[in-house]
Amino acid sequence: MSRILVVGSNTRAVCKSLYELGFSVYATCFFDLVDMHEYVDKLIIINSPTFNLCDLEEAALKYVDCVDYILCCSDVDVSKFPSSKIIGNKNNDDIRDKYKLYKHLHKNFLMPKTFKVNDTKEASEIVSNYPDLDFLVKPRIGSGGIGVRFFDESLNLDDDEFLLQEYVSGDSISSSFLSYSDHSITMVASSHQIIGSPSLSYRNFMYCGNITPCINHPEKLENISSKISRMCKLIGSGGVDFIIQDNKAYVIEVNGRIQGTFECIEQSYNMNMAKADIDACNDVKVSINNVENFCVKLIVYSKKMSRYNLDGIKYIHDISPKDYVFMPGEPICTIIVSDRILENAMSRVQHIQRLIYNSAY
Structure with a gap:
């Protein structure tokens, strides 16, 4: 059985998909999530109040000799890890550094x-x-x-x-695609991003979830994504974050890695995104299924210092131990609901959100 190290801030969804492919999984996480343990052989929990990725990277480096492969999520510095074991982009500095990315792309695309x-x-x-x-x-x-x-x-x-x-106002949309060795792409989906939702107790610009697939997204997103994949020499799973304003597409960030839309795409298109990522990195063309469902993902953040009794609440993931005391702004859990009718999925998510907040004690 091949062993793989998944490095990122929240890796549960990726670990589940790799586990289903038969991998022995080692993974990092900022929280001790009870619903991760069934998918991992080693859960590396990092105690970092500021969610510092450097702390996460240093903890993960201790396990590189224990595994055959390494898969990096979040904006992990890939260059710290042995390139021979990396699945995906082996150098992401020009993407992680948002100013370098801006200097590289701003003459070719609309950017703030x-x-x-x-x-x-x-x-x-x-x-x-x-x-x-x-x-x-x-x-x-x-x-x-x-x-x-x-x-x-x-x-x-x-x-x-x-x-x-x-600051550019508009709709926050992310593209998700698979890049091959020649940096051509297979477009997978576009998703509406939920950013800084007050109802989820985050008013700034925190990522709070997404809705997949996005309805009536501009066709130009695939063309822009394809050009960026070539310019940034991407491989594997990746995407671009856009702001759509009056049919103009502003490029905000480039993700040369697995995105937060990972498991929403899996549920919407009935596919294993970890397999798709690995296949693309091995230059195996991936066929995308027809969309089967809308999928809504919401990360619910704590409004106050509290415990939450989540027993019996369905469709929730990233669950902490029952005695965990959440600080204001910490993620309580993630709601994921799919349905053929978007309104049904949205209504169910909102109901579950109320159950979660009402369970505080």
Whole structure:
């Protein structure tokens, strides 16, 4: 039995799919999730209050000699791991670093204005030159919307280099595709991203889930995704995050890795995305099934310091031990519901969300 190390902040869905393929799975996670244990032989739990990916990478490095393959999720620094064992992109620095990505792509695609700055004063001077625009502050490296917020002169931004990026309003859409050795792609799906939902107790720009597939997405997304795959020399599972505004597609980020849409695509298209990823990396063309269901994923964040009694609640995943005390803003669990009718899936998700919040004690 081949052994594989899955490196990422929340790897449950990927581990499940790899387990179903017959792998012996080692995996990292920031939380001790009770519903992961049945899929993994070794769960590497990282205690990092700030969800620092460097802590996660260092913990995972201790196990590289125990496995045959390594699969990196989130925005993990792939270069830290032996390239001979990596499934997927073996160098992702120009994608992880959002400023390098901007410099590489902005002349070819519509992108928000992006500046590399070192302190609040410098940022304020730039903002003053664009009185009609709003700006965001975001880290150069990171994922899931962590650390992204609107710029305000009262913010203390003098500790580290960061990005100042034009705020573009619109629909947040992500493409998901498979890239081959020549960097051509098979388009899998596009999904509507749920970002910073107040009803889920996150108002900023945190990733809160998605709806797959996206209805009536612009056809240009596949063309842009194909060009970006070639320019960034992608292989395996990947995608592009867009903001769609008045039929204009702004490129926000490129994901040279498995995305948060992973298990929604599996449920919508009745496929194993881990197998599709591995096949694409081995240059085996992947056929995409016709869509069977809409799938809605919601990450529910705690509104207060509390425990939650989730016993008997269906369609939930990423479940912590019963005695775990959640801090405000920590993820309680993930709801995933699929249905042939989108409204049915949405209604069921909203009902489950209410059950979760009402279970606080």
